[in-house]
Amino acid sequence: DAKTTQPPSMDCAEGRAANLPCNHSTISGNEYVYWYRQIHSQGPQYIIHGLKNNETNEMASLIITEDRKSSTLILPHATLRDTAVYYCIVRSTTDSWGKLQFGAGTQVVVTP
């Protein structure tokens, strides 16, 4: 699976949009981009995933560049409960049985 690069940390003001970048320059055609988050001491929580089109759900939006080498997770209105480590994962679904390879992620702190 392709590797990802994320900033180690970022702060966001409550009520503002949080834009979390992720680089995955070696992504291949059959690899999806997944985002999970882990709130302190809890199990990871699925947020969203996409292949090449932008995706939106009730939690977030995922913007994938046309060349698929990077993506941005957008939390439209950050709340204090969004403070967590956010993981961007590139995942092959054809030859790795769907297992997730977590990196260090981005520690997001939402401040009042």
Place this chain on the structure above:
Amino acid sequence: NAGVMQNPRHLVRRRGQEARLRCSPMKGHSHVYWYRQLPEEGLKFMVYLQKENIIDESGMPKERFSAEFPKEGPSILRIQQVVRGDSAAYFCASRGQGARNEQFFGPGTRLTVL
């Protein structure tokens, strides 16, 4: 629909004892993954199982660790002769059919080895 259940939530063992961690996947899910998170580190894949079969155990330590997912009952991660370095949070996740389906994680079992 209940989520992924793990028990116990906290487990304390002395060095040399056995630890058994249980995971009940979401209803209808027959694919289970185990991950380990050492203190101050990221999550690492350990093993992937389907009902009664181990599919990928490339992340499992070679000795003392084993996993099963019987036809009936929860998936079990078993650690024999625990050592202090086994102290960690162990998370299991399940998914439905389709490898690109999202995985749903349980709350984890925090193992402390004294």
